Amino acid sequence: MTDQPSNFKRFVEVGRVVLLTSGPQAGHIAVIAEIIDHNRAIVDGPTTGVPRQSFPYRHLTLTPFVLTKLPRAAGSGIIRKHLEKEGTIEKWNKSAWAQKREAVEKRRKLNDFERFCVVLAKKQRRDTVRKAVKKASA
Known part of the structure; x- marks a missing residue:
């Protein structure tokens, strides 16, 4: 041993x-x-x-x-x-593990319209971040 x-x-x-x-x-x-x-x-x-x-x-x-x-x-x-x-x-x-499981479960229960709203929110966030990065680099 x-x-x-x-x-x-x-x-x-x-x-x-x-x-x-x-x-x-x-x-x-x-x-x-x-x-x-x-x-x-x-x-x-x-x-x-x-x-x-x-x-x-x-x-x-x-x-x-x-x-x-x-x-x-x-x-x-x-x-x-x-x-x-x-x-x-x-x-x-x-714990991060439990929060991740909760987020996945919450996402799984979304209906069609709620998924569409998530896509729009992600687009809006991406646009805001892109503009902030461009402004900071200029």
Whole structure:
């Protein structure tokens, strides 16, 4: 065994905040409450509407957030207290990752007229920037 540093920064562990990538709660975040085996974990999202359930790792994405000192097999109440105490949901909502997902979702829900308005706004912004650059270089 060599003592080389690991390239991995995020590990499957109790208390790890995960993003669900499939199923009815896809796009919601939850917390790993217990590790079942090498393929599945019990996840729970008491504040995000994710019921306590077994979930395969291949349908989870590990986030950089971890609940510190969360006991193994903690119940929903304890997980809720830790989430609120550490402000993890607020940290997630402020992260660039969550904001990007929200922007993509918002863009996906636009109707035809709203997409047209976005095109006009981009043209207007591009024109304003072009004129400002031309004025600054002159």
